[in-house]
Amino acid sequence: MSREEDLKYADLTAAIKRRFDPILTEPIPARMYLKSPPWIDYARAAAVLTIGIAIGLTAPMLKPAPSPANLAALQLPIRAARAHVVYSPEVRHPVEVDAKDQDHLVKWLSKRLDIPLKVPVLVQEGFELLGGRLLPGADGPVAQFMYQDATGKRLTLYVTPTRKGERLTSFRFAKEGSVSVFYWIDDECNYALSGEVDKATLAKVASLVYKQLES
């Protein structure tokens, strides 16, 4: 079956995605924040006691569990890829503010993110700015800029302010489904460039973004 079958049902699959994909960017209800079950508290208390004794006896060589600071780096490419999947196929409303109002776009998003934003120019790699939009992030607003090349291929740049104590990350690559993502975290912002393009193409554009933003 497979390919022919998949083609036969492509419309249906697309309709299912169109209907339910927006749920991906809805804020998560507070009741879903993970709470540790009671036994974990006991286990943790026991671990703390053991560690306390160990620290007293030896120089600790403890490997820390992923802290909230590291989690941001784990989640960034996933969130960025999701936002890409939801908004990049939009035909009529890919962006909230069009690139022809770029001054307004940058002022508005800088104000909402409370950080001066720069919009990279990617024309030398064939991508022009379409515009941008404001999105809900894990714990605050996110700016998404969208670019398009002559063939209609789209890339999105996902930008959110770096929180205090968040660990900085150098240039990294991740693949989420069919979406490739290059991301990094500097002391001001988390950045992620996403697109359904091959790694080499995205790497070229991403390094251009990186150069312009980090200079």
Added chain:
Amino acid sequence: MDYQLIVPYIPNLRRYARALVGDRDGADDLVQDTLERAVRKFHLWRPGDLRAWLFSIMHNVFVNQLKGRKVSPSVEIDEEMIAAHIPTVDSVDVLDLERALVRLAPEQREVVLLVALEDMSYAEVSKALGIPIGTVMSRLSRGRERLRRLVEGEPARTELRVVQ
């Protein structure tokens, strides 16, 4: 704690649950029960495919919820009567789609949705639902065909039951 690794998958679980259950509150209940169970059982997860593991937990919770109800609603519905009330449209209408999904047998709905929303392979679906790959394939092809017919407004011939 390590179980915080689950967090990035919560939106995926919510999207799937909404499509599977139909209503928002029921779906979020399913997600919450799944998350509580996943946190409780997190020590059983061996580093590997966390997504498939989470969806397998959601599957178990979902099946238990279905068992809890006396009658599965998809059996009680007079399909011809409903089909007569659905306005005909050219494209895949959102309301038609949701109505059609609810009328699909739950075990077909699961397979169709995991493939459509999560882009899962047969092997991944087989792992998540704990069924052989052959069963995944047959449920997918029957489920998609039935869904297509339901969306197009044809009364489904299979599983039809007249309610007087």
